[in-house]
Amino acid sequence: MTAPNPAPPGAQLGDWVAGVTELVDAGFDYLDLLTVVDWPDAGEFEVVIHLVNGDAQGVFAHTRIDREAPVLDSLVGILPAANWHERELAEMFGVTMTGHPEPTRLLLADSPVAHPLRKDVPLPRRQDRPWPGAKPEPGRRSRRTPRPHGAPDQPDRDG
Amino acid sequence: MQNTHGAIALDASACTSCMLCVRECPDWCIEIDSHTVEVTEPGARRPRSVAVLDRFTIDWGLCMYCGICVEVCPFDALRWTGDTDYSAAEVDDLRHGVERLEQFGTTSD
Known part of the structure; x- marks a missing residue:
């Protein structure tokens, strides 16, 4: 089953750094948001940026990268504020940031763990704690066992 | 203040232990324990099962204040x-x- 991927707002950039540079040069030089959306069915990561100009007008832009070998050119050269955002995306999604001046962990402990914001990585917290919704509501014999939203059918601790 | 909110309050007398909030909560921060009792009302042919709420907890350490539980109740x-x-x-x-x-x-x- 393939989930439909809704088109995000803003332009799809072919050349990430060149496209963002164009927007920065056009006055959208305040980095508001830099994040990644995981599309496992499409085998892609979608990198999304939101930039704001001096009149508080915002513009979105995005680009798609391969999910198996995710590589993205760093924006730190043109947007220094992207530094921590890119380090976060590197550890949370496993995206290699080419040309990043400081490609080290930002938030996670320095131990080998899966990239926790990938959709196929179950939360360890959810593995050792039973789902509170599994209890049947009183007086009803459930025809089927309810399952939590978004839970993989075969939980795998290591993702 | 407008456009702000704080804690989520419970009216236990209105709760039927239906588990909807527990199951919809993305953070798994709500837990409910309940049991049923048989109530025979005058004139009724059969006793009726009524849910009794034993425990309702919200863990504010997990809650992200999305309000889905409030919407879904x-x-x-x-x-x-x-x-x-x-x-x-x-x-x-923080577990109340x-x-x-x-x-x-x-x-x-």
Whole structure:
């Protein structure tokens, strides 16, 4: 089953750094948001940026990268504020940031763990704690066992 | 203040232990224990099963205040209040049961 991927707002950039540079040069030089959306069915990561100009007008832009070998050119050269955002995306999604001046962990402990914001990585917290919704509501014999939203059918601790 | 909200309060008398909030909560921060009792009403041919709420907890350490539980409750047993002063020194003290949850929104400072 393939989930439909809704088109995000803003332009799809072919050349990430060149496209963002164009927007920065056009006055959208305040980095508001830099994040990644995981599309496992499409085998892609979608990198999304939101930039704001001096009149508080915002513009979105995005680009798609391969999910198996995710590589993205760093924006730190043109947007220094992207530094921590890119380090976060590197550890949370496993995206290699080419040309990043400081490609080290930002938030996670320095131990080998899966990239926790990938959709196929179950939360360890959810593995050792039973789902509170599994209890049947009183007086009803459930025809089927309810399952939590978004839970993989075969939980795998290591993702 | 407008456009702000604080804790979510519980009206235990309205809760039917239907588990909808527990199952919809993305953070798994609500837990419910309940049992049923048979109630025979005068004139009724058969006794009726009535749910009794034994335990209702919200773990504020997990809650992200999305409000899905408030939206999904069919009986308006959950509602937003303006209360924000319920910090705790221990994580376990952020797990509030029926008594604490019913107090939210009852005092106005």
